[in-house]
């Protein structure tokens with residue numbers, strides 16, 4: 024009997040191969056036709072959903088959503104992407120492809136299956152570069168410079184269509200044959216397909232089974248049997264009929280207050296989708312918490328695989344894909360060691376490894392000897408090695424993200440008033456600038472609460488942190504990031520950033536000698552061998568460094584979504600993205616993608632449980648004084 028893997032692992036597909044055509048051993052059926060799978064896909068799914076014609080009509084900043092039952096080898100996805108390249112208009116527009124897979128192919132099998140299609144090689148290579156690790160949950164892949172967005176749910180179809188929020192323009196119903204794969208064709212799945220469709224949504228499927236045709240008709244689709252591909256006699260196509268036409272989206276003006284990593288990632292996200300934005304900051308991009316010379320890309324994955332852990336994991340893997348665009352510029356994927364730096368952490372890591380099953384591409388346990396070899400510093404213990412992680416140059420990254428023709432910047436302008444009147448937001452700044460916007464996103468870090476114009480209070484607090492710049496000559500390595508009770512990055516030129524202090528109830532904005540000494544002492548106890556002989560005299564008085572304030576929520580989880588106003592519920596024109604705590608570099612890319620989805624009315628990249636985890640409502644309190 025099959026044993027389900029420990030979370031967050033998922034069973035991969037087991038395949039048999041016949042002349043390059045994969046067959047599922049579990050279902051006893053092939054993934055695509057041995058005759059000419061690519062032509063069959065084009066005929067059944069592209070042609071019978073009229074995709075070339077419909078793609079050509081997408082307006083500027085618009086999008087088209089394809090949903091698919093069964094991702095398999097990704098052949099249908101690549102064929103749709105290729106059609107998008109050929110037929111979509113020249114202006115900015117997005118193809119969304121939402122698919123589900125209960126038994127994903129391994130990276131190796133996917134490469135082997137797609138090698139059959141030389142004309143899709145460039146697209147297949149990009150898919151393979153970003154193909155997510157085999158862990159349950161939702162993976163958003165941003166491809167073709169953002170023109171194509173793939174939302175891949177690894178898990179069962181019932182859960183997928185329950186927890187994802189989207190409206191498809193076209194469906195590819197591509198389970199294995201209904202007799203072999205009945206779960207994909209159940210009535211409740213057909214009802215979900217209906218629920219995720221809108222007037223005019225089309226569908227196509229290779230099957231012509233009468234029961235399925237009738238169920239789709241009962242759900243409201245006008246169905247038609249038509250000639251199948253090659254030797255297959257029939258296939259089905261359908262359209263959801265309705266009296267009421269689907270509403271068309273209006274492009275509204277958007278302003279973002281705060282140009283840290285959160286605001287810059289969001290501005291860039293929207294601009295890449297063809298949405299103009301105004302980015303406002305009291306100083307400039309990457310000048311507050313996001314202004315450090317170096318920062319580590321790390322998360323602490325919980326012993327229990329709960330929503331919090333899922334959010335951290337999804338953020339980490341998304342961030343690694345996102346930063347790949349800046350590899351060797353502002354992103355340095357050197358690998359990262361989470362050191363078992365004391366008995367408690369060693370015990371936590373032991374329990375964590377017993378209860379979970381993560382692919383090695385995310386992390387794997389290493390001995391003390393391996394840890395020392397991987398980081399170039401003799402360590403006192405082993406730990407967890409994250410091969411795809413590393414360190415960033417956040418200040419530079421922010422500047423780069425904010426540099427886009429569709430981003431208008433208003434820097435050195437501190438917002439002192441945010442007011443809603445006559446259906447728009449008026450934003451006034453200290454230097455007497457005034458702009459209006461239909462929608463506003465507050466990304467102002469620890470100063471966000473001062474800007475939220477609601478009667479209640481939000482449970483957000485500022486936590487001081489100081490990093491120290493250690494002279495490279497005082498260190499032996501490291502060649503990779505090492506995290507424990509402090510983190511240490513590989514040197515960037517003449518110094519390496521270590522940090523950071525965590526100073527509750529301290530609002531001193533200047534670096535102090537005490538904080539430098541604390542950083543040196545903590546690093547010394549975690550990694551005694553890291554200091555070279557010349558560093559005997561390493562003293563806080565002689566170090567440079569930097570202070571900034573993290574923005575943290577009461578539950579230490581980030582917040583992203585419409586602002587909750589106790590009286591009216593969620594506001595539809597005011598959003599908040601903050602509370603990134605000590606892990607802003609990891610959370611910001613995914614949460615910017617999520618808000619980008621919400622603001623453009625495109626399918627959200629997060630399932631319902633994670634979207635709920637991020638809600639502003641959980642922070643809202645009436646008349647409570649925040650400590």
Ligand SMILES: Cc1cc2nc3c(=O)[nH]c(=O)nc-3n(C[C@H](O)[C@H](O)[C@H](O)COP(=O)(O)OP(=O)(O)OC[C@H]3O[C@@H](n4cnc5c(N)ncnc54)[C@H](O)[C@@H]3O)c2cc1C
Nearest residue numbers: 281283284285305311312313319438467468488606607608
């Ligand atoms: C010392 C230290 C070390 C850290 N190290 C790491 C690390 O290694 N890895 C990691 O992932 N995270 C790290 N963090 C956390 C990370 O830096 C933050 O989570 C992240 O930078 C927060 O980004 P943000 O955009 O939300 O806020 P910020 O970067 O603080 O940006 C907020 C912006 O809003 C602007 N603003 C505020 N009010 C107004 C207003 N009224 N009008 C106009 N503009 C306004 C500010 O000028 C600022 O530019 C560290 C934090 C600190 C303090």
Ligand SMILES: C[S@@+](CC[C@H](N)C(=O)[O-])C[C@H]1O[C@@H](n2cnc3c(N)ncnc32)[C@H](O)[C@@H]1O
Nearest residue numbers: 093094095096097098099124125179180198199
């Ligand atoms: C015919 S294949 C899909 C082929 C795919 N569209 C392609 O382009 O290669 C059907 C897929 O549905 C998946 N599947 C079967 N049962 C499922 C379920 N209950 N939930 C999600 N996926 C399922 C199978 O693992 C298989 O990959």
